Amino acid sequence: xxxxxxxxxxxxxxxxxxxxxxxxxxxxxxxxxxxxxxxxxxxxxxxxxxxxxxxxxxxxxxxxxxxxxxxxxxxxxxxxxxxxxxxxxxxxxxxxxxxxxxxxxxxxxxxxxxxxxxxxxxxxxxxxxxxxxxxxxxxxxxxxxxxxxxxxxxxxxxxxxxxxxxxxxxxxxxxxxxxxxxxxxxxxxxxxxxxxxxxxxxxxxxxxxxxxxxxxxxxxxxxxxxxxxxxxxxxxxxxxxxxxxxxxxxxxxxxxxxxxxxxxxxxxxxxxxxxxxxxxxxxxxxxxxxxxxxxxxxxxxxxxxxxxxxxxxxxxxxxxxxxxxxxxxxxxxxxxxxxxxxxxxxxxxxxxxxxxxx
Amino acid sequence: xxxxxxxxxxxxxxxxxxxxxxxxxxxxxxxxxxxxxxxxxxxxxxxxxxxxxxxxxxxxxxxxxxxxxxxxxxxxxxxxxxxxxxxxxxxxxxxxxxxxxxxxxxxxxxxxxxxxxxxxxxxxxxxxxxxxxxxxxxxxxxxxxxxxxxxxxxxxxxxxxxxxxxxxxxxxxxxxxxxxxxxxxxxxxxxxxxxxxxxxxxxxxxxxxxxxxxxxxxxxxxxxxxxxxxxxxxxxxxxxxxxxxxxxxxxxxxxxxxxxxxxxxxxxxxxxxxxxxxxxxxxxxxxxxxxxxxxxxxxxxxxxxxxxxxxxxxxxxxxxxxxxxxxxxxxxxxxxxxxxxxxxxxxxxxxxxxxxxxxxxxxxxxxxxxxxxxxxxxxxxxxxxxxxxxxxxxxxxxxxxxxxxxxxxxxxxxxxxxxxxxxxxxx
Numbered sequence: 013x014x015x016x017x018x019x020x021x022x023x024x025x026x027x028x029x030x031x032x033x034x035x036x037x038x039x040x041x042x043x044x045x046x047x048x049x050x051x052x053x054x055x056x057x058x059x060x061x062x063x064x065x066x067x068x069x070x071x072x073x074x075x076x077x078x079x080x081x082x083x084x085x086x087x088x089x090x091x092x093x094x095x096x097x098x099x100x101x102x103x104x105x106x107x108x109x110x111x112x113x114x115x116x117x118x119x120x121x122x123x124x125x126x127x128x129x130x131x132x133x134x135x136x137x138x139x140x141x142x143x144x145x146x147x148x149x150x151x152x153x154x155x156x157x158x159x160x161x162x163x164x165x166x167x168x169x170x171x172x173x174x175x176x177x178x179x180x181x182x183x184x185x186x187x188x189x190x191x192x193x194x195x196x197x198x199x200x201x202x203x204x205x206x207x208x209x210x211x212x213x214x215x216x217x218x219x220x221x222x223x224x225x226x227x228x229x230x231x232x233x234x235x236x237x238x239x240x241x242x243x244x245x246x247x248x249x250x251x252x253x254x255x256x257x258x259x260x261x262x263x264x265x266x267x268x269x270x271x272x273x274x275x276x277x278x279x280x281x282x283x284x285x286x287x288x289x290x291x292x293x294x295x296x297x298x299x300x301x302x303x304x305x306x307x308x309x310x311x312x313x314x315x316x317x318x319x320x321x322x323x324x325x326x327x328x329x330x331x332x333x334x335x336x337x338x339x340x341x342x343x344x345x346x347x348x349x350x351x352x353x354x355x356x357x358x359x360x361x362x363x364x365x366x367x368x369x370x
Numbered sequence: 371x372x373x374x375x376x377x378x379x380x381x382x383x384x385x386x387x388x389x390x391x392x393x394x395x396x397x398x399x400x401x402x403x404x405x406x407x408x409x410x411x412x413x414x415x416x417x418x419x420x421x422x423x424x425x426x427x428x429x430x431x432x433x434x435x436x437x438x439x440x441x442x443x444x445x446x447x448x449x450x451x452x453x454x455x456x457x458x459x460x461x462x463x464x465x466x467x468x469x470x471x472x473x474x475x476x477x478x479x480x481x482x483x484x485x486x487x488x489x490x491x492x493x494x495x496x497x498x499x500x501x502x503x504x505x506x507x508x509x510x511x512x513x514x515x516x517x518x519x520x521x522x523x524x525x526x527x528x529x530x531x532x533x534x535x536x537x538x539x540x541x542x543x544x545x546x547x548x549x550x551x552x553x554x555x556x557x558x559x560x561x562x563x564x565x566x567x568x569x570x571x572x573x574x575x576x577x578x579x580x581x582x583x584x585x586x587x588x589x590x591x592x593x594x595x596x597x598x599x600x601x602x603x604x605x606x607x608x609x610x611x612x613x614x615x616x617x618x619x620x621x622x623x624x625x626x627x628x629x630x631x632x633x634x635x636x637x638x639x640x641x642x643x644x645x646x647x648x649x650x651x652x653x654x655x656x657x658x659x660x661x662x663x664x665x666x667x668x669x670x671x672x673x674x675x676x677x678x679x680x681x682x683x684x685x686x687x688x689x690x691x692x693x694x695x696x697x698x699x700x701x702x703x704x705x706x707x708x709x710x711x712x713x714x715x716x717x718x719x720x721x722x723x724x725x726x727x728x729x730x731x732x733x734x735x736x737x738x739x740x741x742x743x744x745x746x747x748x749x750x751x752x753x754x755x756x757x758x759x760x761x762x763x764x765x766x767x768x769x770x771x772x773x774x775x776x777x778x779x780x781x782x783x784x785x786x787x788x789x790x791x792x793x794x795x796x797x
Contacts, residue, residue: 259465
């Protein structure tokens with residue numbers, strides 16, 4: 013519903029860059045605050061929004077209302093880290109998706125295009141199957157991160173091995189390596205004897221934000237913010253890279269430096285997101301497309317807005333995942349696909365010409 | 371400004387450019403110079419290396435050897451940002467630009483002039499508006515580029531190049547998507563920019579277009595420069611045959627002096643179906659050039675009637691090696707020339723009358739034509755419209771008994787050799 017609102021609220025494309033960006037930032041920030049507050053207040057324990065706000069304000073030295081200790085614990089130690097991790101993951105996937113679509117000049121590109129997601133997943137699945145994930149509580153995310161970034165570099169190395177870089181080679185290498193990693197995951201699943209381990213693997217593959225702690229925030233936050241910041245800073249070069257290497261080169265982009273930099277930044281933040289949340293599908297594909305329909309294709313607008321849009325999308329999906337069949341939960345990755353796919357198709361049919369053009 | 375243009379200072383010097391992919395040498399020690407205020411055309415067959423050379427000059431390729439100097443400064447030593455302010459490159463295939471409006475695309479030409487996080491200044495917006503206007507794309511500003519036609523899109527990308535305010539403009543087949551009207555308009559724009567002090571190098575596959583608009587041409591073939599100079603110096607039949615492997619006829623329009631080229635069918639046999647048959651063409655003023663190519667192509671031995679100097683048909687005859695009766699333009703036909711014409715006509719198997727007009731100067735050609743073993747008409751248009759002799763020509767014309775008109779001539783040219791001889795009357 014909130015997303016449908018986004019498409020209705022359509023600042024004119026002709027508006028100056030700054031005004032478009034400003035309007036988008038204000039709208040999406042407001043939406044994010046709203047979704048976060050609703051998320052913090054809902055769950056097995058109902059906490060009034062006023063109490064939630066008071067709990068957040070209290071450490072800042074502002075006393076707004078009385079609340080009980082349980083409410084404070086639930087908000088600060090259970091719901092808040094989970095929501096912050098969700099928002100960070102959404103930011104990472106939204107920005108990485110926008111970046112990959114621009115770098116590859118391909119509307120089907122998403123953060124997983126060069127094998128980052130499947131590489132991270134394969135490493136995580138192996139860690140779960142071998143019990144390595146139990147060494148210490150961050151072992152699983154660290155394995156996944158190493159797998160994701162390792163895979164990205166492997167794919168890039170394959171693509172430049174011939175001495176001549178081409179986007180098509182990169183995508184094809186990514187497809188091949190992803191298929192290989194997918195086979196590896198299937199092999200592990202088939203080979204694992206214990207039901208509990210298997211369940212752990214499938215859980216992780218569906219992507220989820222349950223029991224995320226502040227440690228996951230500290231693990232993922234800095235890298236996602238730095239990587240995202242790099243991409244925001246070079247968003248203009250991304251515009252030019254969309255025009256092709258020669259155009260980018262003749263308009264002042266050092267293609268041989270900028271492409272690996274942007275690819276690395278996008279891969280790292282995707283890897284971090286996969287590491288702390290598993291495979292949350294579809295965010296990186298549809299968030300950029302949705303925002304592009306409203307705000308146009310300029311990456312200087314699109315990159316910051318897809319960070320916020322991704323955050324809204326994942327936090328909202330997680331809220332639905334937590335509440336729709338409460339007290340049980342669905343996996344957030346399932347929710348993103350369940351809402352995302354039909355909504356994307358709706359947009360696709362409504363705006364098919366404009367989506368086709370990317 | 372004009373003074374500096376007249377001084378013709380050197381702007382671009384490309385020396386000894388070598389570029390290889392794997393072991394294939396795409397450019398082999400290529401030199402190219404362009405002065406300030408000059409439009410240099412890069413011509414040559416597909417795969418000659420025109421695009422590669424433009425990319426090498428623009429610093430978009432890592433060349434193996436050679437140097438590119440722009441106003442004495444090595445292009446490869448420039449930073450990418452500095453280079454983007456000096457050299458603009460319009461690629462052969464305009465990118466789809468995926469949802470960007472024309473205005474947004476042209477604004478990208480201003481990026482090199484703006485700080486990294488700086489937003490558009492008034493001066494940038496003005497430069498973009500001017501560039502769109504000059505490129506004739508002013509009314510496209512708010513359209514998304516992917517909804518434009520190929521030609522319109524090309525205009526937008528030219529505008530983007532102009533917004534860069536470069537000293538050197540590199541154009542790769544800039545008019546390949548344009549109709550002839552817009553081709554001429556486009557090159558007029560480039561000529562104006564060049565007169566204002568810009569330098570342009572353009573790869574152009576249409577030789578006539580290149581000859582018409584460029585100050586100098588460089589003919590590339592197989593990555594090597596095979597000719598360089600004015601259009602007339604470069605576009606000789608010999609050079610064209612070397613580069614393109616076709617026989618061509620180069621003629622210059624007596625009015626404008628512009629070169630025009632006609633390329634003969636490369637598949638036509640050098641000695642064809644009509645070998646040995648002599649065909650005489652009475653023509654003039656460009657009415658016979660095409661006829662002579664077709665007949666030569668088919669392998670006939672072609673001769674022609676009196677042709678004045680400066681006549682397009684004479685240039686065509688010269689380059690085809692067609693024997694004709696040379697006369698002074700507008701000088702009339704003296705007795706010696708008339709006898710010479712009669713000799714050619716009597717030797718031929720068939721004489722063809724083009725739709726040339728007749729005045730007192732050339733009316734004797736019709737008299738000679740009556741002596742031909744057989745005659746044919748290249749056109750069925752009424753003769754009266756071409757008679758400027760108060761009926762004298764019409765009277766002579768009516769004495770002819772032509773055996774074929776153009777429709778049959780088509781068969782004559784493409785058909786069996788026998789057609790030109792005996793069986794013609796049976797048709």
